[in-house]
Amino acid sequence: MKPRITLKKIAREFGVSISTVSKALKDSHEISEETRGKIKAFADYYNYKPNNLALQLRNQKTSVIGVIVPEIVHHFFSTVINGIEKYATERGYNVMVCLSNESYEKEVSNMSMLTNGSVDGLIVSIARETLQNQNFKHFEAIIKDDFPLVLFDRINDDIECDKVIIDDIGGAFKATNHLVEIGSKRIALLTTQDFITVGSLRKKGYIKSLNKSKISVDEGLIYKIDDNLDLYEQIKNVFTSKNTPDAILAVNEIYAAIALKVAKESGLKIPEDIAIIGFTSGLISEYTDPPLTCVEQHGFLMGKQVAELLINRIENVSPSEFQKVVISPNLKIRKSTLDD
Amino acid sequence: MKPRITLKKIAREFGVSISTVSKALKDSHEISEETRGKIKAFADYYNYKPNNLALQLRNQKTSVIGVIVPEIVHHFFSTVINGIEKYATERGYNVMVCLSNESYEKEVSNMSMLTNGSVDGLIVSIARETLQNQNFKHFEAIIKDDFPLVLFDRINDDIECDKVIIDDIGGAFKATNHLVEIGSKRIALLTTQDFITVGSLRKKGYIKSLNKSKISVDEGLIYKIDDNLDLYEQIKNVFTSKNTPDAILAVNEIYAAIALKVAKESGLKIPEDIAIIGFTSGLISEYTDPPLTCVEQHGFLMGKQVAELLINRIENVSPSEFQKVVISPNLKIRKSTLDD
DNA sequence: TAACCATACTCTAACGTTTGCGTAAAAAAG
DNA sequence: CTTTTTTACGCAAACGTTAGAGTATGGTTA
Numbered sequence: 001m002k003p004r005i006t007l008k009k010i011a012r013e014f015g016v017s018i019s020t021v022s023k024a025l026k027d028s029h030e031i032s033e034e035t036r037g038k039i040k041a042f043a044d045y046y047n048y049k050p051n052n053l054a055l056q057l058r059n060q061k062t063s064v065i066g067v068i069v070p071e072i073v074h075h076f077f078s079t080v081i082n083g084i085e086k087y088a089t090e091r092g093y094n095v096m097v098c099l100s101n102e103s104y105e106k107e108v109s110n111m112s113m114l115t116n117g118s119v120d121g122l123i124v125s126i127a128r129e130t131l132q133n134q135n136f137k138h139f140e141a142i143i144k145d146d147f148p149l150v151l152f153d154r155i156n157d158d159i160e161c162d163k164v165i166i167d168d169i170g171g172a173f174k175a176t177n178h179l180v181e182i183g184s185k186r187i188a189l190l191t192t193q194d195f196i197t198v199g200s201l202r203k204k205g206y207i208k209s210l211n212k213s214k215i216s217v218d219e220g221l222i223y224k225i226d227d228n229l230d231l232y233e234q235i236k237n238v239f240t241s242k243n244t245p246d247a248i249l250a251v252n253e254i255y256a257a258i259a260l261k262v263a264k265e266s267g268l269k270i271p272e273d274i275a276i277i278g279f280t281s282g283l284i285s286e287y288t289d290p291p292l293t294c295v296e297q298h299g300f301l302m303g304k305q306v307a308e309l310l311i312n313r314i315e316n317v318s319p320s321e322f323q324k325v326v327i328s329p330n331l332k333i334r335k336s337t338l339d340d
Numbered sequence: 341m342k343p344r345i346t347l348k349k350i351a352r353e354f355g356v357s358i359s360t361v362s363k364a365l366k367d368s369h370e371i372s373e374e375t376r377g378k379i380k381a382f383a384d385y386y387n388y389k390p391n392n393l394a395l396q397l398r399n400q401k402t403s404v405i406g407v408i409v410p411e412i413v414h415h416f417f418s419t420v421i422n423g424i425e426k427y428a429t430e431r432g433y434n435v436m437v438c439l440s441n442e443s444y445e446k447e448v449s450n451m452s453m454l455t456n457g458s459v460d461g462l463i464v465s466i467a468r469e470t471l472q473n474q475n476f477k478h479f480e481a482i483i484k485d486d487f488p489l490v491l492f493d494r495i496n497d498d499i500e501c502d503k504v505i506i507d508d509i510g511g512a513f514k515a516t517n518h519l520v521e522i523g524s525k526r527i528a529l530l531t532t533q534d535f536i537t538v539g540s541l542r543k544k545g546y547i548k549s550l551n552k553s554k555i556s557v558d559e560g561l562i563y564k565i566d567d568n569l570d571l572y573e574q575i576k577n578v579f580t581s582k583n584t585p586d587a588i589l590a591v592n593e594i595y596a597a598i599a600l601k602v603a604k605e606s607g608l609k610i611p612e613d614i615a616i617i618g619f620t621s622g623l624i625s626e627y628t629d630p631p632l633t634c635v636e637q638h639g640f641l642m643g644k645q646v647a648e649l650l651i652n653r654i655e656n657v658s659p660s661e662f663q664k665v666v667i668s669p670n671l672k673i674r675k676s677t678l679d680d
Numbered sequence: 681t682a683a684c685c686a687t688a689c690t691c692t693a694a695c696g697t698t699t700g701c702g703t704a705a706a707a708a709a710g
Numbered sequence: 711c712t713t714t715t716t717t718a719c720g721c722a723a724a725c726g727t728t729a730g731a732g733t734a735t736g737g738t739t740a
Binding site for chain 3: 711712713714715716717718719720721722723724725726727728729730731732733734735736737738739740
Binding site: 016017018019020023029030031032035054056057058059060117 | 717718719720721722724725726727
């Protein structure tokens, strides 16, 4: 790469000082019309642009926000990133995305690298491994220095910072209520392992709804899916079990789509024999047959909220106590539960 | 945010010079065991980490690569980013992602911001608007300075740099051949408008296959879908036209899934009455009913290749002439074309 | 006791930028 | 013709870091 043109080189060219060049390019009245003109022409010709690193170092401000997500090939996370990016751009910030890949170690190293001056603030959705370890020292370390931090979706209540979450309990509650309303009695839950916060919260909403409707909770209808094993085989168990459900609530889109597939393979009619609802984030629910009723998570809105909290925190216009924004999901009713 | 601890502060604390502190932390033999010890203990206690901006400025190297994609809520692009990130991490680089949002202006401003010192090299997939304008001055500007640049997927041949593309012609050729082999005679093509390179290349592969099989090309079977209009309505036309096809090749997953849906609504059996193939990038094809046969694009591999070319270019281990890597897609046969 | 050497530092420049302050020369005012 | 003001610049410090060159102190050697 050719070395870029700098103030120093321009200064040398005209035999003036660096500050003269700097001021000339800023149209300072301290510099004569004539000098300004020739310096600007020269700078323009050589396409001078101030070096960002130097500016950031001097201004002690990067106008970059760092985002660490567990993965990016995931409709929900990429939608949130999209929301973050849109809002950040409006407020004059750029976005640097890093992936923790669900790994504790990578989350730590990403955080360490980003907080060493590269960004003005950090947005994180916690890695699965970290949630499993319950090791949050890396968060505490930056919080101690008042480093601006916002957590979203995968959060931990012990970490003291701004947070944005989906009302998972409410979403699962709404979804389960809907199933009860259409007459389901034996509602299976396809959820994640307990340490995934969203999974356990959605389970709470499911139980809350059953309690409200005076339906007893059957632990045999609750399936904790392990993402590291074969999903298809695990979900098949729901249908081979003697304890057969007449409805399924899945905590994500993939579980729901697989359940739908397996149900059809088992000769079941949807929604007559079995109704299915998933939490969605992507486009799958829309294109299955029948399309899946689902809890929509508003990832884009979430991204905007997260970015807003962070930038307000960076620019010191936030209230001093930390905020927790809860986004209400809504139920999108499609033909997997109601066939009109 | 509390000001971070710096060498200067540590130096002041012990009444030594900044360079003494720097050397002590680097375990230099120039500094006495005793001084080293207390400085390191102090630095450790206050969690000293060198400021990245300062290092980057001094070393004239950021170890960050910039990525500009048209959108991120798109399985193909996020998969490529994933590949880039994985490979970059292995080689000690971080990734900064920006979105052009298909806008020329935003692409230009993102490039300008990233090339002013923030990153060591740039990976770009060109925005739709830029391809439409054919205005590539912003690329020429950075190429003139030998700024490391790699284009992928949405490229332009006039831009002189390393490139990675999918063999779109080959992919469409394979897919069309498959349709011909299963007996299709009237194969419709759902493609994009002409200025999208991938759309027009896939059209070429489609035509090449028809020519090979001595099937005449019927322009009435080629539908150019406008992404800004209602997709569903546009695709409906394929089925209401008198010129009905017995197979459909769609240049992306969404077009294919919608075609499948409309076909079923029209009472057509798949694949008996009409076979459907899409180019895929996401998970939709897998969960439709029947699952869609599709051309798989290997986004992850593409990301790795792109990152490798770029980092080799940055580290000056590339051959001086520019490379063009072509990735062959493969045909994943599912039940939308072959029902066994 | 002068010359030499090792030790343990400090100084300085460099990366690229901005900005308040100082100042020489020219112009205006008295 | 002196004093003041204006013009048009240069200087230096600051952001945080590194690394080669320079130096004061003390001890060893001839």
